[in-house]
Amino acid sequence: MDDITRELTDLVATKFKVPPERVRLESDFIADFGADSLALVELVMALEERLGVRIEDEEAERVRTFADAVALAKTKSAA
Amino acid sequence: MPGAAILGTGLAVPAHTVSNDDLAGWLDTSDEWIVARTGIRTRRTVDGTDEATSDLATAAARAALARAETAAEELDLVAVATCSGDFVLPATACVVQAALGARRAAAFDLNAACSGFIYGLALAAGMLATGAARRILLVGAEVFSRHVDWHDRTTAVLFGDGAGAVVLGPGDDVLGTSLGADGTRVGDLLIPAGGSRRPVDEGALAERLHKIRMHGAEVFRAAVESMTAALRDAAARAGVRPADLRWVFAHQANARIIAGVAERLALPLSRFPMNVDRYGNTGAATIPVLLAEAAAAGTLCPGDLIGLTAAGAGLTWAGAVLRWSGAA
Numbered sequence: 251m252d253d254i255t256r257e258l259t260d261l262v263a264t265k266f267k268v269p270p271e272r273v274r275l276e277s278d279f280i281a282d283f284g285a286d287s288l289a290l291v292e293l294v295m296a297l298e299e300r301l302g303v304r305i306e307d308e309e310a311e312r313v314r315t316f317a318d319a320v321a322l323a324k325t326k327s328a329a
Numbered sequence: 330m331p332g333a334a335i336l337g338t339g340l341a342v343p344a345h346t347v348s349n350d351d352l353a354g355w356l357d358t359s360d361e362w363i364v365a366r367t368g369i370r371t372r373r374t375v376d377g378t379d380e381a382t383s384d385l386a387t388a389a390a391r392a393a394l395a396r397a398e399t400a401a402e403e404l405d406l407v408a409v410a411t412c413s414g415d416f417v418l419p420a421t422a423c424v425v426q427a428a429l430g431a432r433r434a435a436a437f438d439l440n441a442a443c444s445g446f447i448y449g450l451a452l453a454a455g456m457l458a459t460g461a462a463r464r465i466l467l468v469g470a471e472v473f474s475r476h477v478d479w480h481d482r483t484t485a486v487l488f489g490d491g492a493g494a495v496v497l498g499p500g501d502d503v504l505g506t507s508l509g510a511d512g513t514r515v516g517d518l519l520i521p522a523g524g525s526r527r528p529v530d531e532g533a534l535a536e537r538l539h540k541i542r543m544h545g546a547e548v549f550r551a552a553v554e555s556m557t558a559a560l561r562d563a564a565a566r567a568g569v570r571p572a573d574l575r576w577v578f579a580h581q582a583n584a585r586i587i588a589g590v591a592e593r594l595a596l597p598l599s600r601f602p603m604n605v606d607r608y609g610n611t612g613a614a615t616i617p618v619l620l621a622e623a624a625a626a627g628t629l630c631p632g633d634l635i636g637l638t639a640a641g642a643g644l645t646w647a648g649a650v651l652r653w654s655g656a657a
Contacts, residue, residue, distance in 0.1 A: 288366055288585055291546050295553065295589070307547050 254323050261300060262316060265293055275317040293319070301327055332458030333450065333465075334500020335656040336399060338621035339392025341385045342373040342491040342608060349486070356482040363486045368584025372489030372609030374474035381415040383424035385492035385614075386470035390429055392621070393466070397496035397656070401429040404496075405462035407436040408453065410445030410613035412642065413471045414438055417523070425468065434466070442518070443580050443641025444508075445469060445613035446493070447649050450637070451506040457499050468494040469613035476520055478540035487582070488541070489609035493617025500654060504634075505567030507559045507648045514551065517544045518642040552582060552640040553589035559648030560594065560638040567650035571596060573634050574650070576623070580639035581605035581615035590638065602628065612641065624656060631655035 251259070263270040266283035279285040279293070294310040297303075297319065303326040313319050348371050349360035363369055375381070386409055394401060407426045414421035422436035441448040446469035456462045470492035479485050520541055522533035529539045556579060564571050571594045579587045579601055587605075591598045602619050611618060616637055623629050633653040640646040 286366055287546060288549055291550050292585070292589065295550060299593075307550070310550075311546070 254327060255320050257300065258297070258316070258320055258323055261296055262293070262319070265289070265296060273316055275315070275320065277316040278314060279316070280314070297323060303327065332454035332499070332503060333497045334502045334654050335495050335651070336498050337393045337395070337397025337496045337656055338494065338617065338624045339389045339394070339396060340491070340493045340618045340621040341388035341392065342618070343375045343378065343380060343385065345374050345376045345378070346371050347374055347376070352486055356480070356485060358482045358486060366585070367487060368603070368605050369486060369609045370606045374490050375472055376474060380472070382411055382413055382470045382472045382492070383415045383421045383428065385472065385490065386411075386421060386425045386468045386494070387428040389470065389492035389494040389617070389621070390425060390466055390468055393494040393496045394429070399464060399496050401431040402433060403464045404431040404434040404466050406453070406456065406465045407431055407434045408439055408449050408465065408467050410439045410441065410449045410467070410469045411471055412440050412442045412445070412612060413473055413476055421470070431466070441613075441641070441645045441647070442643055443582065443610070443612045443615070444639045444643070444645040444647040445641070446616045447506065447637050447639050447647035448508055448645070450503065450649055451508055451647070453497050454503040454506070457497060463499060465497040466494060467497060467617075468492060469615070469617045471612035471614050473541070473610070473612060476541050478537055481540070483545055484541050484543050487610050489611050491608055491611035491614040491618055493614045493619070493621050495617055495620065502651045502654050503649060504569070504652055505563045505565070505650045507562035507566060509555065509559060509647070510643050510645045512643065514644040517547050517551070517644060518542070548644075549583065549586060551644055552586045553593070555640045555644065555646035556580065556586070556590045556638040556648070557593040559640070559646045560590070560636050561648075563638075563648035563650045564636065569634060569650060571636070574600065574636040575633040576629070577601050577636040577638065578616050578619045578623075580641070581608065581619065582610040615639070629653045
């Protein structure tokens with residue numbers, strides 16, 4: 251597991267109060283962790299703070315699964 | 330920025346209470362759903378009465394004048410922060426001025442949506458500093474219930490009616506303010522029809538363009554970010570750190586916005602007085618209503634450093650830092 255994935259696993263586990271081992275790439279935040287729409291916004295904002303990047307509203311709206319979040323974080327960190 | 334002292338506070342909310350269970354009677358929603366996403370349990374509305382914004386504003390003003398031991402005739406200015414006034418024309422402040430008998434006072438409304446009270450405070454402090462006025466009545470008042478689409482579950486659950494007022498005189502309570510706006514975000518929260526852009530014609534009524542429209546997720550995020558930044562900036566201008574603030578009176582739109590602001594400022598949530606659970610979002614009224622409740626409860630001590638922060642339609646945002654001098 252790379253650094254960004256590890257860091258995001260921590261963040262997601264803390265945010266949705268689930269054990270880190272339950273956070274998998276295919277995890278769907280709403281279906282699997284009971285997130286509501288505002289929780290997705292809160293997650294994106296936490297991601298921004300952690301990585302020190304700006305994520306636009308249109309990019310934020312597309313985050314539904316852990317894989318989405320990891321992909322977005324990697325794109326943003328590389329930019 | 331010295332200039333203003335708060336001499337008295339007051340509030341008024343209508344008697345009619347609408348619970349989440351009431352809303353679930355006609356909307357596809359539930360108490361659990363609303364509380365989890367907003368922290369709101371009940372809101373007050375003028376439903377069943379002919380009350381308008383000026384009625385609530387006048388009642389709050391009378392309470393503030395009494396606590397400030399100020400007669401209406403002493404007022405130089407009546408300013409009402411509102412985006413849901415009695416009329417498009419004229420200003421609600423004129424209705425309030427007449428109801429109070431504040432004959433000497435100038436009167437105008439100020440529309441910065443939910444940030445309006447802090448915008449008004451900054452303006453009032455400037456006028457008091459220059460001597461342009463010596464007694465100012467500043468009211469935040471809204472009757473949103475007439476503008477809410479009660480069949481839109483994304484917005485109907487959020488808003489309520491209410492008014493809060495302060496009487497201001499010369500002094501040094503206001504240590505710093507910070508105002509801002511991003512007009513590129515007009516479309517995120519607005520009532521599209523009823524102004525000069527689009528009259529309320531049959532087409533507008535059919536599309537319900539005369540009711541409040543909001544992009545919830547975008548506004549939520551902007552509110553957390555701008556309320557945090559506005560308070561940080563106001564604190565810097567006041568020469569204090571956010572950690573020095575004994576209380577933060579944050580605009581009561583959604584408990585999760587306030588939790589987000591507290592987290593970013595690294596302040597305990599216990600420093601944020603809350604009443605969004607009882608009143609919902611009452612726009613420009615939330616901060617003066619909170620202040621009046623805290624003053625009446627004796628929560629505020631002379632010398633307390635307090636922060637104010639708000640964000641709203643426009644988008645607008647505003648922060649302020651005050652040193653409480655002991656108003657009732």
